[in-house]
Amino acid sequence: MAKKSESSLEKKLTLKTESYWNDADKKAVKATFDFSDDYKEFLKVNKTEREVVDAFVAQAAKAGFKDINKVKKLKTGDKVYMVNRNKTMCMAVIGKKPLTDGYRLVASHVDSPRIDLKQKPLYEDSDIELAIFKTHYYGGIKKYQWVNIPLAIHGVVVTSTGKTVKINIGEGEDDPAFVISDLLPHLAHKAQGDRKIFDGIRGEELRILAGHMPLKTEKEAKEKLKLNILKILNDKYGITEEDLVSAELEAVPAMNPRDIGLDRSMIGAYGQDDRACAYTSFRAIMDVKSPEYTSIAYFFDKEEIGSVGATGAQSNYLELSFIMLMERLTPGFKYSTLKMAISNGYCLSGDVDVAMQPNFKEVHEAQNSARMGHGIVICKYGGARGKGGANDASAEFTGQVRNLFNKNNVPWQYAQLGKVDEGGGGTVARFIAENSIDTIDCGPALIGMHSPFEIASKADIYNTYKAYSAFFTEKEL
Ligand code: MN
Ligand code: MN
Numbered sequence: 134m135a136k137k138s139e140s141s142l143e144k145k146l147t148l149k150t151e152s153y154w155n156d157a158d159k160k161a162v163k164a165t166f167d168f169s170d171d172y173k174e175f176l177k178v179n180k181t182e183r184e185v186v187d188a189f190v191a192q193a194a195k196a197g198f199k200d201i202n203k204v205k206k207l208k209t210g211d212k213v214y215m216v217n218r219n220k221t222m223c224m225a226v227i228g229k230k231p232l233t234d235g236y237r238l239v240a241s242h243v244d245s246p247r248i249d250l251k252q253k254p255l256y257e258d259s260d261i262e263l264a265i266f267k268t269h270y271y272g273g274i275k276k277y278q279w280v281n282i283p284l285a286i287h288g289v290v291v292t293s294t295g296k297t298v299k300i301n302i303g304e305g306e307d308d309p310a311f312v313i314s315d316l317l318p319h320l321a322h323k324a325q326g327d328r329k330i331f332d333g334i335r336g337e338e339l340r341i342l343a344g345h346m347p348l349k350t351e352k353e354a355k356e357k358l359k360l361n362i363l364k365i366l367n368d369k370y371g372i373t374e375e376d377l378v379s380a381e382l383e384a385v386p387a388m389n390p391r392d393i394g395l396d397r398s399m400i401g402a403y404g405q406d407d408r409a410c411a412y413t414s415f416r417a418i419m420d421v422k423s424p425e426y427t428s429i430a431y432f433f434d435k436e437e438i439g440s441v442g443a444t445g446a447q448s449n450y451l452e453l454s455f456i457m458l459m460e461r462l463t464p465g466f467k468y469s470t471l472k473m474a475i476s477n478g479y480c481l482s483g484d485v486d487v488a489m490q491p492n493f494k495e496v497h498e499a500q501n502s503a504r505m506g507h508g509i510v511i512c513k514y515g516g517a518r519g520k521g522g523a524n525d526a527s528a529e530f531t532g533q534v535r536n537l538f539n540k541n542n543v544p545w546q547y548a549q550l551g552k553v554d555e556g557g558g559g560t561v562a563r564f565i566a567e568n569s570i571d572t573i574d575c576g577p578a579l580i581g582m583h584s585p586f587e588i589a590s591k592a593d594i595y596n597t598y599k600a601y602s603a604f605f606t607e608k609e610l
Contacts, residue, residue, distance in 0.1 A: 148547075150507070150546070151507070152504070152506045152507055152592070153506050153507065153508050153544040153592040153593075153596060154398070154506055154592060156544075157592070164595065165591050165592055165594075165595040166397070166591060168416075168591075168594065168595045168598060169400055169591040169594055169595065171416075172390075172400070172409075172412055172413075172594055173389075173390035173391075173392075173400060173402065175188070175408070175412050176390045176400075176402045176403070176404060176405070176408060176412075177389050177390055177402075178304075179404075179408065180245075180285070180287055180383075180385040180386075180403060180404055181244075181245075181247075181287045181288065181383050181385065182220045182221075182243040182244040182434045182444075183219050183220055183288075183289065183381075184287065185243040185408065185411060185432065186216060186219060186220060186221070186222045186243065186432065187219075189214075189222055189224070189415055189432065190214065190216060190222065192415075192419070193212075193214050193224055193419070194214075196212070196419055197212055198212040198213060198214045198224060199211075199212065199213050199214070200213070200214065200215070200216075201213040201214065201215045201457050201458075201461070202215070204461060205461065206461055206462075207227050207458065207461040207462050208227060209227055209228065209229050209423060210226070210227060210422070210423040211226070211227045212224070212225070212226050212227075213225050213227075213458075215454055215457060217443070217444055217448075217450045218443060218444050220243075220244075220434035220435075220444040221243075221431075221432060221433050221434050221444040221445075221448075221450060222243075222431075222432045223429060223430070223431050223432070223454045224415070224418050224429070224430045225427055225428065225429045225430075225458060226418060226421045226422075226423075226424055226427065226428045226605075227427050227458075227462070228423075228424045228425055228426040228427040228428065229423065229424070229425050229426075230425055230426050230427075231462070231463070232427050232455075232458060232459060232462055232463075232474050233463075233470060233473060233474040233477065234426070234477060235426050235477040235478050235479065236426050236427040236428070236429055236474075236477075236478040236479075237424070237426050237427070237428050237429065237478070237479055237480075237481075237604050237605050238429040238430075238431060238478055238479065238480040238481070238565070238570070239410070239414040239417070239418070239429070239430050239431070239480070239481045239483050239601050239604065239605075240431040240433065240446065240480055240481070240482050240483060240561050240562075240565050240572075241407050241410035241411040241414055241430075241431070241432055241433070241482075241483035241484060241561075241576075242407045242410075242411070242432065242433045242434065242435075242436030242437070242440075242446070242484065242560075242561060243407070243408065243411050243432045243433065243434060244271075244272070244433075244434050244435055244436060244437050244438075245272070245385075245403070245404040245406060245407070245408070245437065246270070246271060246272030246273060246274045246406075246437050246583045247270070247271050247272065247383045247384060247385050248268045248269075248270050248271070248274075248279055248284070248313070248339055248341070248383070248384040248385075249268060249269050249270070249271045249381070249382065249383055249384070250266050250267070250268055250269075250286070250288075250341075250377070250380070250382040250383075250384065251266075251267045251268060251269050252377065252378045252379075252380070253267075253374075253377070253378065254266040254267050254268070254377060254382070255267075255343065255359055255362060255363065255374065255377070256359060257356040257357075257358040257359035259356070262345055262358060263342060263343075263344075263345050263358070264342075264343040264344045264345060264358040264359050264361070264362045265340045265341065265342065265343055266311075266340065266341040266343050266384075267337075267340060268313075268339045268340065268341060268384065269336070270336060270339060271383070271437060271438060272437030272438060272583065273437065273583055274583055275330075275331065275583070275584070276331070276333070276334040276335070276336065276338075276339060277315075277330065277333040277334045278584050278585055279313060279334075279339065279585060280312075280313045280314065280315035280334055280339075281312065281313070281314065281315050282312070282386055282387075282388070282585055283303065283310035283311070283312060283386070283387040283388065284303060284310060284311040284312060284313070284341065284384040284385065284386060284387055285301070285302060285303025285304050285308070285310060285311070285384070285385055285386070285387035286300060286301075286302050286303055286311060286382050286383070286384050286385075287300065287301050287304075287382075287383050287385055288300050288380060288381045288382040288383050289380065289381055289382075290370065290372050290376050290377060290379070290380040290382070291376065291379040291380065292371065292372055292373075292376045292379075293373070293375065293376065298370050298371065298372060298376075300370065300380075300382060303387040304387060308387075310387045311341045311342060311343070311384060311387075312341065312342055313334075313338075313339050313340060313341055313342075314342060315334065341384060343362050344358065344361065344362050344365075345358060346358070346361055347360075347361060348360045348361035348364055385403060385404070386403040386585040386586065388402075388403060388585070388586060389402075390402035390403075393588055397591075398506070398590060398591055398592070399505065399588050399589065399590055399591065400588070400589050400590075400591060400594065401586050401587070401588050402586065402587065402589075403585055403586060403587065404587075405485065405579055405587040405588075405589050406484070406485045406579060406582050406583060406587060407436065407483065407484050407485055407576070409485055409576065409577050409579070409589055409593075409594055409597065410483030410484055410485065410576045410577075410597065411432050411483070413483070413594060413597040413598040413601055414430045414432075414483050414601045415430060415432075416598050417430070417598055417601035417602040417604075417605055418430040418601075418605060420602060420605075421602075421605050421606065424605055424606055425607075425608045425609070427458075428605040429454075429478075431451070431454075433445060433446045433561055436484075436560065436561055440561055440564050445564075446561035446564040446565060447564045451565070451568065452471075452475065452568070455471060455474065455475050456471060459471055459474065472569075475568050475569070475570065476568065476569035476570060478570050478571075479530070479533070479570070479571050479572075479604075479610060480562075480565050480566075480570050480571065480572040480573075481534070481572075481573060481574075481575045481600075481601065481604055482524070482560050482561055482562035482565060482572050482573065482574045482575065482576075483575060483576050483597075483601065484560035484561065484562070484574055484576045485576045485577055485578065485579045485582060485589075486503050486510040486512055486548055486549075486550065486574070486576060486577070486578040486579070487502075487503065487548075487550055487551065487578055487579065487580075487582055488502075488503045488504060488505045488578035488579060488580050488590070488593075489502050489503065489504055489505075490580045490581070495552075496551050496552060496555050496556070497551055497552060498551070498552045498553070501547065501548055501549050502548050502549075502551075503546055503548035503578035504546065504578075505578065505580065505588075505589075505590040505592075505593065506590040506592040506593065507544065507545075507546040507592075507593070508543065508544030508545045508546055508592065508593060508596045508600075509538070509543065509544070509545050509546075509575055509576065509577060509593065509596050509597045509599075509600040510545070510546055510547070510548045510574075510575065510576060510577065510578050510593075511531065511534060511535060511538075511545055511546070511547050511548075511573065511574075511575055512547075512548060512549050512550070512573070512574040512575070513525060513526045513531050513547075513549070513573065513574075514526065514549065515549070515550055515557060515558055515559050515560060515562070515574065516557055516559065517556065517557025517558075518554060518557070521557075522557075522559055522563065523559070523563065524559075524560075524562035524563035524565075524566045524572055524573075524574070526562075526566075526571070526572060526573035526574075527571065529571075530571040530572075530573055531573060533610040534573055534575065534604075534610075536610075537603055537604060537607055537610055538600055538603065540603075540607070541599070541600075541603035541607065543596055543599045543600045543603055544592070544596050545575075545596075545600065546578075548578065560574055562574050575597075575600060576597060577589055577590070577593035577594055577596075577597045578590075578593060
């Protein structure tokens with residue numbers, strides 16, 4: 134008897150830390166796997182911020198979301214979207230309560246670390262007779278991870294006539310792929326052996342093989358290899374070398390998402406930071422019918438380089454989005470009313486956290502770290518050192534979110550990014566919170582974040598979707 138009462142006391146007083154898989158019945162496992170299949174299909178074809186926005190716009194439009202610029206008035210149940218410069222998108226489903234009473238916002242980002250081509254990328258190395266693309270990496274990568282893997286080039290080129298040409302080379306089975314080649318081990322001891330790991334491959338060494346066949350028809354040409362590449366690009370896309378100056382060409386892994394593990398419990402894919410949150414919040418808002426409070430899903434660009442620029446979370450496009458909504462809900466509103474409305478909302482900053490992996494456990498503090506399959510991670514603060522640069526969510530809002538997940542049987546875990554003083558990181562959370570919005574980071578934990586092949590648990594992807602759905606649909610927090 135004594136033992137039983139002790140364990141029930143334990144149950145009552147201690148934080149539950151069980152894997153989702155332990156509780157999941159056959160039906161739940163099937164739902165989890167089915168959702169993950171859709172997610173993998175999405176990741177397979179949407180590898181850049183522009184592609185994600187295009188895909189979301191197409192699907193949202195099909196489901197009845199209207200371009201806000203084509204809508205004059207909004208009422209409960211209406212669905213709209215707005216797009217900022219093809220790279221940032223906002224979707225909203227108008228709630229029963231006025232926007233001034235609050236709203237539920239899930240904010241994620243759709244850019245991922247990658248290798249961008251420079252604006253003057255192409256050169257010919259006449260010594261070794263290779264045509265090469267120079268690159269400039271985007272976001273925080275471990276550069277040595279990006280060599281010797283097949284890459285595809287996605288993006289846009291703006292021509293001299295102002296036309297935007299879409300490029301996508303390397304994804305089709307018959308497409309050529311690209312590669313950044315590393316030095317063979319036989320000759321690497323002196324050249325690379327004494328370098329530190331982050332320096333193993335340097336920024337200027339991230340050079341992509343573009344080809345090595347000369348354009349023989351141009352006898353007078355000085356650089357026949359380079360010219361051949363330009364001719365191929367011109368034949369196929371009608372572009373010139375000068376057009377590449379006004380281009381955004383992103384080299385991304387040319388690898389398809391895969392199930393990982395014999396039990397198929399995990400997903401390996403490029404770009405899960407942060408398409409794990411973008412996709413799950415997109416699916417969640419697509420399900421929303423007539424919510425109590427307006428549901429908003431925001432998909433930002435530029436998070437990986439500090440949420441900067443006209444399409445980053447620091448841009449005032451966020452405020453502009455609210456102005457666009459308010460104008461159609463309560464025309465003639467005061468500026469102070471707008472600011473009050475913005476500050477009355479709740480935001481889940483949807484971004485990925487880190488899951489403990491078998492190597493380098495020492496960077497984590499196990500008690501406050503995420504485990505694969507334990508559900509969506511709640512993270513009160515990120516930042517570095519003494520919480521520097523963190524969005525430190527209030528205890529009150531953290532409590533509301535925890536209770537929301539518990540009430541809706543959403544598996545969740547509490548974690549933060551590594552040991553104190555080990556490193557750190559940030560999300561869009563602080564930039565959202567600067568508008569005086571209660572904001573907290575909530576998303577799945579990954580293994581191998583920012584690598585070309587990131588790993589997530591299917592359990593965590595599915596439960597992130599469940600969590601965002603509950604956040605949108607729960608009447609009161
Ligand atoms: Mn992220
Ligand atoms: Mn990231």
